[in-house]
Amino acid sequence: MWNRIPMIALACAVAMPATLAQAADKASAVAVRFSPGATAASFNGRVRGNESVSYRLTAQAGQEMTVRFRPGNNSVEYVVLPPGSDTPIHNSLAAGNEFTGTLQASGTYVVRVFIAPGAARRNTGGSYTIAFGIDGRGTRATEAGPPGPPARQDTTDRGPPGRPEAWQVAGLTRGDVLTVRTGPSYSARTVLRFPEGAMVRSFGCQEVAGARWCNIGPADAQRPAGWASARYLREAAAPAREPRVPGTPYQATGQVDCRFQGQPPVTCPFGVRRHGPGTATVEITLPNGQRRSLVFRSGQVSTEGREPVVASREGDNMVVTVDGNERYVIPDLVIRGD
Structure with missing residues (x-):
């Protein structure tokens, strides 16, 4: 059903504040329409740096939505956002390039295509093909419009309710x-x-x-x-929240040893947000003012931008090398707290 399906796409630029920090950002929106009798449509596009494209389509609760995504490289990602929410019901980084799900609410769904944050900072670009399908009972998806009423929440005792x-x-x-x-x-x-x-x-x-x-x-x-x-x-009981350092979103702040290729060792300011036993995000401010986020989870270390990471232990420290050019020494105490 995905080949040679007629479609109409209406694209319009979304105005962004003309500040210096956002001057390079560009967000656009595409209202997805299906031709009479069709239940699918496909698009080709390209994004670079901080650009994004939001595909908007309206569907009814109980219908099945399918998204098939073919990125030109691994830096191009997408998320599916339900009506009136910024919490994705699918993201390609964690769950893959294909999504199929029965919709729980009526209204406008947004499928946003973008460059991964780390690659966006390097102004990486990439092309993609994305295809949408809507099947099932209810009103066929049409041009994006105001969201409808939310689906009734299931409160049975057969598992977790529909909330985080x-x-x-x-x-x-x-x-x-x-x-x-x-x-x-x-x-x-x-x-x-x-x-x-x-x-x-x-x-x-x-x-x-x-x-x-x-x-x-x-x-x-x-x-x-x-x-x-x-x-x-x-x-289960939610983990207790540690108090934050006043005026910050962090449970602790301080300095860590860092080194960059071709430069002498220095110390860099950091802040840590602890999420639970063995899990934390350490945000480090680099000498040039940029930030590096290191995600620690169950002994594994990664970055938000998916750059290559090598981590090894030296006594009570975790030594983290990112992309072969950046070296950070993170004490265990930073991750676990007192």
């Missing part, structure tokens, strides 16, 4: 793991696995073919990673 909360993996067979998939189906591709006792965050649940599925991610996640069976999720 702290949950724990429980009830698995000894030695088994909870599989997280790209969609609410046992045939969907595996993207993540959680062991018994792992803390996770639920971003909403739905019934599919008599089974209950939840859109979840790690406990400190700001967006979901994929879908898992609610049968193995139990409510």
Whole structure:
């Protein structure tokens, strides 16, 4: 159904404040329309640096939306935003380039294509092809318009309710793991696995073919990673919030040793946001004023921009090298606190 489907696309530039910091940003919007009798449409595009394209389409609760995305390189990503929310129900970085889901609310859905933050800072660009499909009962998707009423929240006791909360993996067979998939189906591709006792965050649940599925991610996640069976999720107490350093979003601030290729060692200011046991985001201010965010999770270290990272232990410190050019020494105390 995706080949040679007639479509009409209406694109309009979204005005951005003409400040120096945003002068290079460019956001555009495309209102997706389907030709009479069609239930799908596809688009080709390109984004660079801080540019983004938001595809807007209106659909009804109970319909099935499909997004198929073919990026020109790994820096091009997309998220699916439900009506009236900035919390994605799908992101390509965590859950893959294909999305299929039964919609829980009527209104305007936004599919936003952009460059990954780290690559955007380097003004990387990339092309893409994106295709949309809307099937199922209800009003066929038309030009974007005002959102409709939200779907009724399911409050049964068969798993987590449809709101972000702290949950724990429980009830698995000894030695088994909870599989997280790209969609609410046992045939969907595996993207993540959680062991018994792992803390996770639920971003909403739905019934599919008599089974209950939840859109979840790690406990400190700001967006979901994929879908898992609610049968193995139990409510858990949310981790206690540490007090913040006054006037900052951080639980601790200070200086860490850092070194950059061809330059002598220096110290760099940092702030840390702790999300739970062994998980934290360390934001380091570089000598040129830019920031580097290091994400620590279960002994693994990554960056928000997906640059190559090598991490090793030296005593009570984690030594992190990013892209072969940046070296940071992060004490364990920064991650775990007192």
